[in-house]
Amino acid sequence: MTAAASLDPSTLWQLARLGAPSLCPDGAQAVCALTQPELAHNRSSSALWLLSTLGGAPRRLTSAGSPQGKDGNPRWSPRGDHIAFIAQREQEGVKDEAPQLYLIPPDGGEARRLTQVPSGVEDFKWFPDGRRIAFIAWVFPQLKGQTAQAKAHKQQQERKDSAYVTEETLYRYWDQNLPMGRVPHLLVVDVDSGRVQDLFEGSAHELRRAEPSATDFDISPDGRRIVFVHDPHPHKDLQHCHALAEIELRSRQVRPLLQDPDWDLSAPVYSHAGQHLAFLARHQARRYTMPEQVAVLDTHGHWAVLSEDWDHSAQAPLRWDEDDLGLLFCAEHHGRAHLWRLDVKTCATHMLYEGGHCSAFDLSAGTLVLLHDSALHPSRLSVLEQEGQEGQEAATQRLRRIESFNDTLLQNLKLGRCEEQWFKGAQGDDVQMWVTYPPGFSARRQYPLLHVIHGGPHTAMGDSWHWRWNAQVLAAQGYVVAAVNYHGSSSFGFEFQDSITGRWGQLELQDIEAATDTLLRQPYIDAKRLYASGGSYGGYMVAWMNAHLSAGRYQAYVCHAGVFDWQAMHASDAYTGLHESLGARYWEDPQRIAAQSAHGRAQHLSTPTLVVHGQRDFRVPDAQGLAYYNTLKSLGVSARLLWFPDENHWVMKPANSVLWYQEIFDWLGRHSAGPSRAQARRPRSTSVGNTPKRAR
Numbered sequence: 001m002t003a004a005a006s007l008d009p010s011t012l013w014q015l016a017r018l019g020a021p022s023l024c025p026d027g028a029q030a031v032c033a034l035t036q037p038e039l040a041h042n043r044s045s046s047a048l049w050l051l052s053t054l055g056g057a058p059r060r061l062t063s064a065g066s067p068q069g070k071d072g073n074p075r076w077s078p079r080g081d082h083i084a085f086i087a088q089r090e091q092e093g094v095k096d097e098a099p100q101l102y103l104i105p106p107d108g109g110e111a112r113r114l115t116q117v118p119s120g121v122e123d124f125k126w127f128p129d130g131r132r133i134a135f136i137a138w139v140f141p142q143l144k145g146q147t148a149q150a151k152a153h154k155q156q157q158e159r160k161d162s163a164y165v166t167e168e169t170l171y172r173y174w175d176q177n178l179p180m181g182r183v184p185h186l187l188v189v190d191v192d193s194g195r196v197q198d199l200f201e202g203s204a205h206e207l208r209r210a211e212p213s214a215t216d217f218d219i220s221p222d223g224r225r226i227v228f229v230h231d232p233h234p235h236k237d238l239q240h241c242h243a244l245a246e247i248e249l250r251s252r253q254v255r256p257l258l259q260d261p262d263w264d265l266s267a268p269v270y271s272h273a274g275q276h277l278a279f280l281a282r283h284q285a286r287r288y289t290m291p292e293q294v295a296v297l298d299t300h301g302h303w304a305v306l307s308e309d310w311d312h313s314a315q316a317p318l319r320w321d322e323d324d325l326g327l328l329f330c331a332e333h334h335g336r337a338h339l340w341r342l343d344v345k346t347c348a349t350h351m352l353y354e355g356g357h358c359s360a361f362d363l364s365a366g367t368l369v370l371l372h373d374s375a376l377h378p379s380r381l382s383v384l385e386q387e388g389q390e391g392q393e394a395a396t397q398r399l400r401r402i403e404s405f406n407d408t409l410l411q412n413l414k415l416g417r418c419e420e421q422w423f424k425g426a427q428g429d430d431v432q433m434w435v436t437y438p439p440g441f442s443a444r445r446q447y448p449l450l451h452v453i454h455g456g457p458h459t460a461m462g463d464s465w466h467w468r469w470n471a472q473v474l475a476a477q478g479y480v481v482a483a484v485n486y487h488g489s490s491s492f493g494f495e496f497q498d499s500i501t502g503r504w505g506q507l508e509l510q511d512i513e514a515a516t517d518t519l520l521r522q523p524y525i526d527a528k529r530l531y532a533s534g535g536s537y538g539g540y541m542v543a544w545m546n547a548h549l550s551a552g553r554y555q556a557y558v559c560h561a562g563v564f565d566w567q568a569m570h571a572s573d574a575y576t577g578l579h580e581s582l583g584a585r586y587w588e589d590p591q592r593i594a595a596q597s598a599h600g601r602a603q604h605l606s607t608p609t610l611v612v613h614g615q616r617d618f619r620v621p622d623a624q625g626l627a628y629y630n631t632l633k634s635l636g637v638s639a640r641l642l643w644f645p646d647e648n649h650w651v652m653k654p655a656n657s658v659l660w661y662q663e664i665f666d667w668l669g670r671h672s673a674g675p676s677r678a679q680a681r682r683p684r685s686t687s688v689g690n691t692p693k694r695a696r
């Protein structure tokens with residue numbers, strides 16, 4: 001029996017990654033996308049799998065077209081006769097230039113291409129009759145018909161210049177330039193004829209431009225109307241409050257359903273009887289940090305927030321349960337994400353499934369299937385079975401696995417214990433952290449401490465499996481890994497999340513330092529081997545620590561896609577929201593902005609830092625990381641730059657990810673021995689790595 005191995009980056013990249021499930025009408029089968037990384041080829045391919053909810057082994061349904069096949073977003077038709085999915089393939093003599101809609105019978109066979117939309121299909125939903133599909137595609141709004149769209153698309157593809165020109169406020173998002181001159185429309189395709197109609201053609205209507213998805217619209221039970229989310233302002237902006245409108249398919253008439261300048265509305269879903277519309281509402285005018293609340297609109301135009309007294313943020317999608325008496329959705333609580341049911345009459349909320357981390361679910365004919373993960377396993381698919389009487393508080397929930405894709409790999413791995421701990425942080429508040437111990441941990445030995453500081457800041461780390469900052473991979477290197485849910489984190493209520501607004505960095509630093517002091521009171525933490533790492537806002541925090549803490553407190557830092565200069569962050573795609581977070585615009589109160597910026601205290605930087613950035617990162621432009629690295633070099637502080645020309649805000653390619661982890665291990669390892677003080681400020685003659693070839 002070979003000794004169990006610990007989790008290393010290459011093994012992490014052998015694990016399969018499951019996508020959101022879709023149930024067939026009778027609930028007997030689910031379909032999901034399964035992504036299998038192929039590290040040797042530095043790629044991943046995705047195929048669709050069928051899983052019985054009644055028992056039996058999963059069955060592969062598609063063979064993922066091209067080697068880089070990305071069969072995804074599978075959804076069962078309401079008639080049960082087809083599964084629709086999005087793929088980019090070369091078949092029947094046609095090579096898809098962009099992802100298209102495909103159909104495949106659940107009994108297998110060859111998938112059939114349903115669309116040939118020039119810019120590709122973003123997302124879709126079936127009509128209740130199972131004979132049509134509504135989908136999202138980017139189109140040139142002034143053109144009529146698919147032929148004209150294809151011609152304009154071809155012209156744009158074949159243009160000789162490479163310029164990107166715009167006068168828009170919102171013109172890029174994460175790593176995408178929003179397509180010049182195109183906007184997201186809702187289109188309908190007839191399954192039998194393949195005929196495509198653009199519902200917004202010839203109008204000024206469009207869906208939201210920032211990653212429009214199937215949660216941005218819903219189709220009425222009678223198939224005659226579609227409600228959709230839109231930005232009612234002529235000039236679109238990430239910060240605008242979105243509204244709900246409804247199009248009547250026969251007449252193409254669009255009527256405003258709900259629009260409130262103080263509320264940002266999203267994720268509308270019709271009840272099965274069509275008498276109510278549930279949606280998410282965030283009181284943005286009060287504070288941008290207000291939670292997503294569950295609301296319902298009736299046929300008289302009256303709407304109400306149902307979760308006003310529930311200090312949690314509901315996540316899209318919302319699902320009506322089958323009797324329209326309740327709404328199901330995921331929501332975080334204290335670093336976990338559970339599945340909840342809200343009773344629409346009493347407004348009472350009830351936890352249906354306690355995570356770990358529930359990331360997706362589907363409900364059909366009384367069967368409830370979940371996609372869930374935890375600190376100890378990646379996403380799994382399970383049926384949630386209710387034991388005891390329906391609805392009884394005493395009824396217990398039991399998960400029944402319906403796949404075991406990663407079980408063999410995981411059972412041969414020795415993982416470290418992961419536990420939540422609470423301590424007194426800033427302002428005397430209780431603050432949570434998640435501590436992951438090395439496999440084989442012994443309290444009688446001494447270990448280095450590594451902070452992994454989450455980004456956002458309004459997110460949380462916890463009992464979940466993280467592919468990029470995997471605590472088990474880091475702990476396997478011998479670190480005690482701490483993930484502090486600092487002030488400003490989500491899942492701890494509105495007051496906690498909003499507590500940092502206008503003063504970013506302050507309370508968070510106190511929390512992280514209080515966590516370090518708490519852990520230093522344990523005999524097994526080596527005070528001479530303290531490290532901190534983080535991505536994006538977490539990267540900002542390690543730069544902030546470098547600018548505020550005395551040399552030698554920490555031996556080294558890792559700053560991934562970190563913010564160094566909030567004024568220069570006006571180059572971010574998220575620039576229009578900065579003043580709400582920082583409390584001022586940089587030209588109105590430059591001192592306040594500089595006081596929240598590590599660059600404002602550059603003279604104090606002293607701790608060796610590995611700086612990581614991707615060139616295609618439009619959220620935190622790579623100039624932030626380069627400025628930080630260059631400043632460290634100018635100060636004579638030990639620094640190393642890991643820069644990816646082909647990565648965005650995250651490191652997504654297998655080979656780059658394996659290198660990313662190794663660079664972190666090496667960097668921290670280089671700063672583990674020797675004096676506990678930071679390296680003296682002197683230029684380092686380093687022979688590390690190859691001398692870079694002179695750029696051609």
Ligand SMILES: CSCC[C@H](NC=O)C(=O)N[C@@H](Cc1ccccc1)C(=O)O
Nearest residue numbers: 455456457458459536537572574577619
């Ligand atoms: C004000 S938009 C920030 C959106 C998001 N924060 C969610 O919690 C985000 O992108 N955060 C970045 C850091 C960042 C913060 C503010 C402006 C740009 C980037 C992250 O941590 O990923």
